[in-house]
Amino acid sequence: MQTKNNNGPLAVDVAVVGSGGAGLAAALEARRTGASVAIIDKADSLGGATMLSGGGCLIAGSPLQEKQGIHDSPELAYEDWVRWGEGEADQDWARYYIEQSVREIYFWLERLGVEWLTLLPQEGNRVPRWHRPRDHGKEIATVLIRAVEDSGAQIFPSTQVLRLLRSDGRVCGLEASRNGETLEIHSKTLVLATGGFASNLGMVLEHRPELKGSRILLGGGPDATGEGHALARALGAKFTHMGEVWFYAYATPDYRDPGGKRGMVFRLRADYLWVNQQGRRFHDESLCGGSTATPALLKQSPRHAWSILDAQTAAILEIADPYYRSGATVNREHIQELLDHSPYVRKADTLEELARKMETDVPAFLATIERHNRALAGGLEREPEFGKPLANSKKIEVPPYYAIEIFPLARKNFGGVKTDLRCHMLDEGLRPIAGIYAAGELCGMAGGHINGKAGLEGTMLGPSLFSGRVAGAWAAQEAGFGAGFQGEGKSIQGLTHTET
Ligand SMILES: Cc1cc2nc3c(=O)[nH]c(=O)nc-3n(C[C@H](O)[C@H](O)[C@H](O)COP(=O)(O)OP(=O)(O)OC[C@H]3O[C@@H](n4cnc5c(N)ncnc54)[C@H](O)[C@@H]3O)c2cc1C
Known part of the structure; x- marks a missing residue:
């Protein structure tokens, strides 16, 4: 597994930055292949915004829906999703998520110990498909943290990543600050899952300048301050739909x-x-x-x-x-x-x-x-x-x-770092940046803009978890472990996606 050189930096196969739903899912998926994993978070405890969230996930065609006599299907949900996003959703990512939502979110979390309890209607959905566990987002974050702890991943709380390291064009690790000391971790690949920027007023107004002069409240996770965006920008990453900030009244x-x-x-x-x-x-x-x-x-x-x-x-x-x-x-x-x-x-x-x-x-x-x-x-x-x-x-x-x-309160980011369907971070020319994957709200939940202009609700957490899993599996594959994202069985191979 992981090795620590005597006086040198820690070396792992896959480093994961951020321990919200996306980072935890990525760490789990990477560990599942046998890769050694370090998961790093600047907060004192793990869980990010996911821990505070309502825990609602959009899932189409679940046993809970069936039990309540609600007939749903991925096709119906996809139509609602694309219409609600006003034509701006990344349709490949939306379809990918919706089609996998029962198997890769509902059953996957159920197997980890989540009990789906509530089903609520939400605007834009023709049938209720917002699924919530008994203890909301806390339940999802708690089972994931437990699973990551049990998996043998190395966990670094209170560790703020300040810089990503690069060698010969490849991302090969990170530099972080921990208790006032510098920590260097070398990795074969890295997953960036640092959440959104809805708690950074400067960034919100930079991307929504027409709101300057109005009182805008900040309501993302307290650590959703866009630090990962700066790390990705330094690598030349492509950003998309950055103005699509989701506000509540x-x-x-x-x-x-x-x-x-x-x-x-x-x-x-x-x-x-x-x-x-x-x-x-x-x-x-x-x-x-x-x-x-x-x-x-x-x-x-x-x-x-x-x-x-x-x-x-x-x-x-x-x-x-x-x-x-x-x-x-x-x-x-x-x-x-x-x-x-x-x-x-x-x-x-x-x-x-x-x-x-x-x-x-x-x-x-x-x-x-x-x-x-x-x-x-x-x-x-x-x-x-x-x-x-x-x-x-x-x-x-x-x-x-x-x-x-x-x-108005800024809550979520529907735009961010652009990735392909393997969560490979893309550069301005839409070419994969070697060694780095991105997931969760940093990428507008998945791919860059899976929601488009509006979300059907449950379309932030669900896709963040899903893209985290996809990113972790492919990061491990590039590091020499596993065969990419196979989910709960079926291999989902050969997907590439590079258009904006
Ligand atoms: C109160 C609230 C309720 C919500 N309810 C719902 C809901 O019911 N349904 C839904 O779909 N969505 C909901 N959301 C949105 C959803 O929770 C988020 O979109 C999702 O959890 C994002 O997951 P993530 O892993 O990408 O980011 P996060 O969970 O935000 O995790 C990112 C992590 O990265 C860490 N980090 C950031 N920068 C650094 C750095 N430089 N170094 C180290 N670590 C760093 C942060 O500390 C944080 O722990 C809610 C959001 C909030 C705030």
């Missing part, structure tokens, strides 16, 4: 963040009710996804809004942040703490007082709430203004009332 600033930049998305198990600063609704809030709600929010002046809750809806509020939720376990005390103390939340015993605290137009706001409550009392199927179906809406009628200030 239902996010409020994390008032506990000393930098004041991070945000948190919050969810209700009911429809939202949003008003703009003028006290008026502006959107059908049942469509709360990145390609519907976010553009509507960005059209408001100023570019923020308020989510209105009463005591009943506040009781079903959930916040996707480790302080408020660990896996599936919600910390109600912490949520109440936010409702009571965040400067971005207003609280009042009457709606009139709430409107005054929001500094909105009081009569317009009261009329908005009145219309909402009247539509529900009248038993309407849809409210007349924006056509929102009311089956999942609740009246605003039980004090105390809350208004949570919402801003």
Whole structure:
């Protein structure tokens, strides 16, 4: 296995940078071939954004769908995927992922110990295909970490990769900083899986300059700061679709963040009710996804809004942040703490007082709430203004009332480093760069732009895990181990893909 020279650098067959879903999957796949593997992460613990994630994966045609009487197929999912991505999805990668999703994500994770529990509908999908494990992304990350630990891979937490080493045009290792010391690891091949850049405001605005001057919250994994992008750029990698940042509208600033930049998305198990600063609704809030709600929010002046809750809806509020939720376990005390103390939340015993605290137009706001409550009392199927179906809406009628200030939040990157279908990193001329593979959100989840302009949801984590597996297997093959990605049996050989 791995060898450490007495005073020299560590030498392994495959080095993996990043221990989120993509890096963990790559390490596992490479170890499976017998290659020696080192996995390196700058964070103190493994798991990256994957550990914090909702854990939802798009899977088409699973046993869980069948059990619930949902008829799905890769063909149906592919049509939805390409249409939703507005023609910008990498169709080869999309097809590759969707066709393998049952075998290589659903069954693969099940065998590792994941229990698929929930199936939810998401915008743009004709049938529910968003599969979530019992304990969300924490469950997926935990089983993968355990498997990597058991596999004998060498694990280097708290180790920040600063430079990739090259010799005769080949990537041959890395230089990292660990506890203030420099660590050099030589490798025959390397997988870069450092995640996205949605937590780097400078990069988000560089690629979305029209948002300069607006308040944009950061909501990627805390370490999704684009360091891997800089490492890849230094090698001359090709980048694509970098402006396709996926923003959510239902996010409020994390008032506990000393930098004041991070945000948190919050969810209700009911429809939202949003008003703009003028006290008026502006959107059908049942469509709360990145390609519907976010553009509507960005059209408001100023570019923020308020989510209105009463005591009943506040009781079903959930916040996707480790302080408020660990896996599936919600910390109600912490949520109440936010409702009571965040400067971005207003609280009042009457709606009139709430409107005054929001500094909105009081009569317009009261009329908005009145219309909402009247539509529900009248038993309407849809409210007349924006056509929102009311089956999942609740009246605003039980004090105390809350208004949570919402801003667009950058969550995920749908563009990044371009790769072929073996996850080989490509250069500007679309030629493979020898010795290096790339996977996960660094590559817009897979290949460079597997989603295109919009994602059906579950299309970030699933493809990140999948591209991680593909990258790990082919990196091992180039290092002299195994036969490339064979998944759970069938060999998937001879795939090349170089067009932009
Ligand atoms: C709160 C939240 C909820 C989400 N929920 C869902 C969901 O339900 N479904 C879905 O499809 N997607 C979801 N996503 C997106 C999804 O989780 C990510 O796209 C996916 O996990 C990315 O995996 P990754 O391995 O590419 O990157 P990450 O998981 O971000 O891992 C990258 C790792 O690289 C490390 N790293 C970075 N730079 C360096 C360096 N220089 N040296 C060493 N290490 C480095 C980081 O520390 C990190 O651990 C969610 C994201 C967030 C933030």
